[in-house]
Amino acid sequence: MSAISRDQVAHLANLARIEMGDQELDLMAAELDVIVDAVASVAEAPIQDVPPTSHPIAMSNVLREDVVEEGLTSEEALMNAPDAEDGQFKVPAILNED
Amino acid sequence: MSRNELVQLSAAAAAAKLAAGEVSSEELTRAHLEHIASTEGEALDAADRSRGTSGLNSFLHVAQEEALATARGVDASRAAGDDLHPLAGVPVAVKDNIVTRGMPTTAASRMLEGWLSPYDATVVAKLREARMPILGKTNLDEFAMGSSTEHSAFGATRNPWDLDRIPGGSGGGSAAAVAAFQAPLALGSDTGGSIRQPAAVTGSVGVHPTYGSVSRYGAIAMASSLDQIGPHARTVRDAALLHEVLGGHDPRDATSLKDPVGPYAAQAAEGAAEGGLRGMRVGVVKELLDAEGIQAGVSQRFRESLEALRAAGAEVLEVSLPNLRYSLGAYYLIMSSEVSSNLAKYDGVRFGSRTLPEDGPVTIERVMAATRAAGFNPEAKRRIILGTYALSAGYYDQYYGAAQKVRTLVMRDFEQAFGQVDVLVSPTSPTTAFPVGEKVEDPLAMYLNDIATIPVNLAGVPAISVPGGLAPENGLPVGVQFVAPVREDARLYRAAAGLEAALEAEWGGPLLDRLPSTESLISARTEGAAK
Amino acid sequence: MSDETLSFDEALAKYDPVLGFEVHVELNTRTKMFDAAPNAFGDVPNTNTTPVSLGLPGVLPMVNRTAVESAIKLGLALGCEIAPVSEFSRKNYFYPDTPKNFQTSQYDKPIAENGSLDVELEDGTVFTVDIERAHMEEDAGKLSHMGGAGRIQGASYSLVDYNRAGVPLIEIVTRPIRGAGERAPELARAYVAAIREIVKNLGISDARMERGNVRCDANVSLMPKGADTLGTRTETKNVNSMRSVERAVRYEICRHAAVLDSGAPIVQETRHWHEDTRETTSGRPKSDADDYRYFPEPDLVPVVTDAEWIERLRAELPEPPAERRRRLKAEWGYSEEEFRDVVNAGVMDQIEETIATGASAAVARKWWMGEISRLAKQREVEPGELGVTPATVVELNQLIEKGEINDKIARQVLEHVLDDEGTPAEVVEKRGLAVVSDEGALSTAVDEALAAMPDVAEKIRGGKVQAAGAVVGQVMKATRGQADAGRVRELILQKLGVEG
Incomplete structure (x- = not known):
């Protein structure tokens, strides 16, 4: 049994930067519980001494030469910015001073 | 040629007619645009796009002017005697999680509503280079997460066989577009079956190429180690032709293979020829034959497909993938972990929508959290939270780490199976298309639908889904999936084309010849609603 | 708080x-x-x-x-x-x-x-x-x-x-x-x-x-x-x-x-x-x-x-700094203290290059730790950032060795070089800073100085050779420092018939 608590989900939601109300946290905790139970079976697989696989096809040393390519203009870089000022992306204050 | 005749041409047939000067690309493209206009349906609620339309709703954006401009350009070049790509002038649709310059890309999420990409995905650049008119961007489950296309922020796509049913997902838009003759070809992305399962339930063809054989650059990442772009088409040969356009090494994708592309279409032609499957050893995956919850009609059509394979000269054997039962868990852990990280960039800082918190201080942290709360649908949030959990301190070994080891086991299973047979075969999906809304509240049931498709993504092997007939109980399409060893995509086309030819000979023509007219379905439905 | x-x-x-x-x-x-x-x-x-x-x-x-x-x-x-x-x-x-x-x-x-x-x-x-x-x-x-x-x-x-x-x-x-x-x-x-x-x-x-x-x-x-x-x-x-x-x-x-x-x-x-x-x-x-x-x-x-x-x-790696310091110190023959001063002043690379360009270790150190460091301090920059090239140092030193300028003039020349007036030779040429080597003019200047200081001339004649310094000073003043002090001294002794 995994039994994921609402507080745990609240912590995860904070790590994942998703605002969630109490009701949503409760629902998510219940759903996550069921899903985690279902996926936890991986630990029962015969995986002792089995190496992990990150990529389905093993490759190595895929490297790029250090040559500049034409990039974006400032206008292109900022064309989708929700907010901008003086050629920079504008974001709300980082610290809460209130 | 009439509009109906034009849109029913396969890509290969259309290409031949273009080359012969029997039709122009403009006529062909216009026919598709008109057919799209008459089959997409009307918005059910003009103020709320999430309600969808009265029709297919397979397109999120139709690029009418651009497509026609490309078509006219091709016609002019052809008239001037220029060298053209064989598919030049043949229109194509692009799944809306593949970025395109000059037209919107939303991944069917509110998060990206209004976003314009300043660059083209590598596969899109290849379409442009081949001068294939891009008809528009097709619908999907938000960020390609789902098996029904119901999780689109812009309304569900409908199955052209029955508008009250799902077209599969996440690439329901591309599959429905191709099946309903809105486009002869379309691009899809397949992370756990998102090309193959929609192909299966719409009676079309869909291919998951070997991981790394088609560039992922410009495909909005869902789960990087599982994502792969591939073709949707109505015939195996068409899929092969599009695959040949898309494939090849890309220096912008570190996981891109350097292997030569093809010959896929040539192998498809050989497979379809008399005795084309002679000597081929086909392995039936035991665990998928007796899978829990498999629909009787799916099982029946699948067994008939095996008979057809035997009749075409293939040797049918039974093989086992003993670790298959762990693959669903491994897939959901790896996928959601990668999702949780890949989707972190959607924060309302550099692009996309920004949502301010309803109350309290407006700090960047709270704005990010409010933006992500408003921009992601419940399915995306579920996966992000699951992935965050699986990667978090103290749980990594138990979940993500174990899942990666299971991945090794699944790959070994495939290797062992391919020591005995040339290709594997199974039903693509355990069921035919289910009614819209049936599983949307039950994520686990939805996930189980992917049992045959996800091991392919874990192992990176190529796979294809081809039509296997209509289930007797409901008259809906059944898909048959072939799987080949990595880098043996050509073998896949040979096997699939062999089955396709055998079954079409039995049926007296392609399965999609039996598709009801979408326009009639829409009017029947609209009238039904009016009564 | x-x-x-x-x-x-x-x-x-x-x-x-x-x-x-x-x-x-x-x-x-x-x-x-x-x-x-x-x-x-x-x-x-x-x-x-x-x-x-x-x-x-x-x-x-x-x-x-x-x-x-x-x-x-x-x-x-x-x-x-x-x-x-x-x-x-x-x-x-x-x-x-x-x-x-x-x-x-x-x-x-x-x-x-x-x-x-x-x-x-x-x-x-x-x-x-x-x-x-x-x-x-x-x-x-x-x-x-x-x-x-x-x-x-x-x-x-x-x-x-x-x-x-x-x-x-x-x-x-x-x-x-x-x-x-x-x-x-x-x-x-x-x-x-x-x-x-x-x-x-x-x-x-x-x-x-x-x-x-x-x-x-x-x-x-x-x-x-x-x-x-x-x-x-x-x-x-x-x-x-x-x-x-x-x-x-x-x-x-x-x-x-x-x-x-x-x-x-x-x-x-x-x-x-x-x-x-x-x-x-x-x-x-x-x-x-x-x-x-x-x-x-x-x-x-x-x-x-x-x-x-x-x-x-590994083959592309340059010599490690510590090893290089040990080697250079030995090669240049500086004392422990001299070398540490060079390192602390941050002019080790410059000295190495100056030597490679043709100066002796002593000359290179004299310039970099002396005049160049002084100028750098005055202009509030690091010596290495002053803009003095090893070639300038070597050229200045050659001008001194050839007797075309003396140390004092060389310092002026350096300042002019830093003010972008050209190479040291060009500065000497343009500003007419070469030592007065016109024997006639020099001879006249010596005669005038001796005439103006008869008692000193007498002392020298009497064997007090060290008194010649005062006359040299007078001549240098008269020639605004552009005479070769050694040559002036020779002339004085020669005119007074004294052996140097």
């Missing part, structure tokens, strides 16, 4: 400091770590980006070969083992200067591990610092805090420039450094200086601290004298000059001592150094919010090194 501190001496009387450093070195590659945008400092904001550096939907990273080779070279220079298989991992956290909201870094498979660095203090004492690892990662963008004196505190909003986002970094992490005692602050400074010197010598970084090319996070903890277990540490972030590193470590030692003396525990936290008040202030406490959820970067494949690659890079 300032924290309580103990005096440094009191702190050291009770506690042994333990140090640790995480130094981030920005590489001077042409492009970024994972994309082909230019790696350049000081450009217009958001002009050095590609879709990859902005983390736009759909992009993928590609590793910069030069950055990897720089990391391997640094690993070799630090005596590290180079990992046969090294992997990139994602470090997940949300911050607006981080375009993807994860940093692509290395976690459990860094490129280099287990090295050491000999750090020389000013008096020549050598400390061996153990290096735990060096790994590759990418830099973040630059945040400017608006409204609130430019600080994050009190700012009403911030602006983000992603030009720096993705610039290649190598992070060098030490093992805990014990036993430095009262020399801990000095060691801190010397360690950072040594890292700077190594990366500059390797040519992999511009190593300009004022531009943030080298940034130091300094960990400090205290152990009561005689204890054996490490205390709780604090991490003082982004101390960006060598002087600040020294001061920050000293401050933290004094602050920790006061906290421990009061019986309170040290809070494990990041601290921020303020150069203006010369204090650290509390940053963020370490918490489970620091769950970075590292996992292997699925968009990148491992870096696999083989002996051939490593040996090729």
Whole structure:
């Protein structure tokens, strides 16, 4: 049994930067519980001494030469910015001073 | 040629007619645009796009002017005697999680509503280079997460066989577009079956190429180690032709293979020829034959497909993938972990929508959290939270780490199976298309639908889904999936084309010849609603 | 509010400091770590980006070969083992200067591990610092805090420039450094200086601290004298000059001592150094919010090194700075003190080049430690930044040796050269600074001087040859210093019939 608590989900939601109300946290905790139970079976697989696989096809040393390519203009870089000022992306204050 | 005749041409047939000067690309493209206009349906609620339309709703954006401009350009070049790509002038649709310059890309999420990409995905650049008119961007489950296309922020796509049913997902838009003759070809992305399962339930063809054989650059990442772009088409040969356009090494994708592309279409032609499957050893995956919850009609059509394979000269054997039962868990852990990280960039800082918190201080942290709360649908949030959990301190070994080891086991299973047979075969999906809304509240049931498709993504092997007939109980399409060893995509086309030819000979023509007219379905439905 | 501190001496009387450093070195590659945008400092904001550096939907990273080779070279220079298989991992956290909201870094498979660095203090004492690892990662963008004196505190909003986002970094992490005692602050400074010197010598970084090319996070903890277990540490972030590193470590030692003396525990936290008040202030406490959820970067494949690659890079390594210093000191024949002065003045490279261009070791030192250092001080720059080339020094010296100018004139010539008036020879020519070698004019000047000083002339005639100096002075004055003093003296003695 995994039994994921609402507080745990609240912590995860904070790590994942998703605002969630109490009701949503409760629902998510219940759903996550069921899903985690279902996926936890991986630990029962015969995986002792089995190496992990990150990529389905093993490759190595895929490297790029250090040559500049034409990039974006400032206008292109900022064309989708929700907010901008003086050629920079504008974001709300980082610290809460209130 | 009439509009109906034009849109029913396969890509290969259309290409031949273009080359012969029997039709122009403009006529062909216009026919598709008109057919799209008459089959997409009307918005059910003009103020709320999430309600969808009265029709297919397979397109999120139709690029009418651009497509026609490309078509006219091709016609002019052809008239001037220029060298053209064989598919030049043949229109194509692009799944809306593949970025395109000059037209919107939303991944069917509110998060990206209004976003314009300043660059083209590598596969899109290849379409442009081949001068294939891009008809528009097709619908999907938000960020390609789902098996029904119901999780689109812009309304569900409908199955052209029955508008009250799902077209599969996440690439329901591309599959429905191709099946309903809105486009002869379309691009899809397949992370756990998102090309193959929609192909299966719409009676079309869909291919998951070997991981790394088609560039992922410009495909909005869902789960990087599982994502792969591939073709949707109505015939195996068409899929092969599009695959040949898309494939090849890309220096912008570190996981891109350097292997030569093809010959896929040539192998498809050989497979379809008399005795084309002679000597081929086909392995039936035991665990998928007796899978829990498999629909009787799916099982029946699948067994008939095996008979057809035997009749075409293939040797049918039974093989086992003993670790298959762990693959669903491994897939959901790896996928959601990668999702949780890949989707972190959607924060309302550099692009996309920004949502301010309803109350309290407006700090960047709270704005990010409010933006992500408003921009992601419940399915995306579920996966992000699951992935965050699986990667978090103290749980990594138990979940993500174990899942990666299971991945090794699944790959070994495939290797062992391919020591005995040339290709594997199974039903693509355990069921035919289910009614819209049936599983949307039950994520686990939805996930189980992917049992045959996800091991392919874990192992990176190529796979294809081809039509296997209509289930007797409901008259809906059944898909048959072939799987080949990595880098043996050509073998896949040979096997699939062999089955396709055998079954079409039995049926007296392609399965999609039996598709009801979408326009009639829409009017029947609209009238039904009016009564 | 300032924290309580103990005096440094009191702190050291009770506690042994333990140090640790995480130094981030920005590489001077042409492009970024994972994309082909230019790696350049000081450009217009958001002009050095590609879709990859902005983390736009759909992009993928590609590793910069030069950055990897720089990391391997640094690993070799630090005596590290180079990992046969090294992997990139994602470090997940949300911050607006981080375009993807994860940093692509290395976690459990860094490129280099287990090295050491000999750090020389000013008096020549050598400390061996153990290096735990060096790994590759990418830099973040630059945040400017608006409204609130430019600080994050009190700012009403911030602006983000992603030009720096993705610039290649190598992070060098030490093992805990014990036993430095009262020399801990000095060691801190010397360690950072040594890292700077190594990366500059390797040519992999511009190593300009004022531009943030080298940034130091300094960990400090205290152990009561005689204890054996490490205390709780604090991490003082982004101390960006060598002087600040020294001061920050000293401050933290004094602050920790006061906290421990009061019986309170040290809070494990990041601290921020303020150069203006010369204090650290509390940053963020370490918490489970620091769950970075590292996992292997699925968009990148491992870096696999083989002996051939490593040996090729090893062969490209320049001579290590410490070895080079030992060699040069021996070759030049300077005394211990002379050589240390040269090193401290930062003119070792210049002297080496000047010698290579044709001057003797003594002449090179005379110029660089003398007139050039004096001028640099006057103009408030480093001697190396004054703009004097080794060729100028050699040319000046040749003019002196040929007797065309004397030392005093040479100093004037140098100033004119620095004012862009041309090469030394050109300056001498244009300004007519060559010594008066017209024998007729010189002879007349000597006659006039002797006539004006008859009693001195008499003394010389009487054998007091040293009195000639006064006459020489008079002649030099008359010729505005442009005469060759040696020749003037000869003429005087000759005219008075005295043997020199």
